[in-house]
Amino acid sequence: SQQGEEDPQALSIQEGENATMNCSYKTSINNLQWYRQNSGRGLVHLILIRSNEREKHSGRLRVTLDTSKKSSSLLITASRAADTASYFCATDARGNNDMRFGAGTRLTVKP
Amino acid sequence: EAQVTQNPRYLITVTGKKLTVTCSQNMNHEYMSWYRQDPGLGLRQIYYSMNVEVTDKGDVPEGYKVSRKEKRNFPLILESPSPNQTSLYFCASSLLAGTGYGEQYFGPGTRLTVT
Secondary structure (H helix, E strand, O other), X not given: OOOOEEEOOXXXXXXXXXXXXXXXXXXXXXXXXXXXXXXXOOOEEEEEEEOOOOXXXXXXXXXXXXXXXXXXXXXXXXXXXXXXXXXXXXXXXXOOOXXXXXXXXXXXXXX | OXXXXXXXXXXXXXXXXXXXXXXEEOOOOOEEEEEEEEOOOEEEEEEEEEEOOEEEEOOOOOOOEEOOOOOOEOOEXXXXXXXXXXXXXXXXXXXXXXXXXXXXXXXXOEEEEEO
């Protein structure tokens, strides 16, 4: 079963706008990671946030983590057409060695 | 260049014909994992390995086998493939970073079709 669930399933915006994707999970975690996947290709790591962190930035990416609500959000600012991809959150649960991915958010950025 | 390689990239086979998908990483990572990706289901973990000779089942291990005889290699074996194993498969590796896993590096994927 999936640990993370992304919301929304699909998002379409204009270039220059911000995109926000959310991830909810079920159990206590060690880390939460966000990945990007261009159509049919391997996933690329974007950012990792540890359970004791609340916010992290990397370039145009901002990730927040709320462990009390078991949720995370990924914000992409000033989006570009090249940001068009699917975005996945992944968690490794505390006391468990496996990795769980959500079903992903499909982001389309229109030029 | 740090990378995870998978072979073959594409494979069409028939039901029951044993096959192996190879995975190799050159980053000396302890952790390796196999996932399958199906439309609408995201990635589901098949098997993972914390180190040489240490493997464990993920979410969907039925019909698959793995081995970890060397740190760099983690082959996925389908002893008797069935059509429901038609999928896109990814291998990944990462360091074990204290508590939890670090960034995972993914291979390019193997698209398997079982007829």
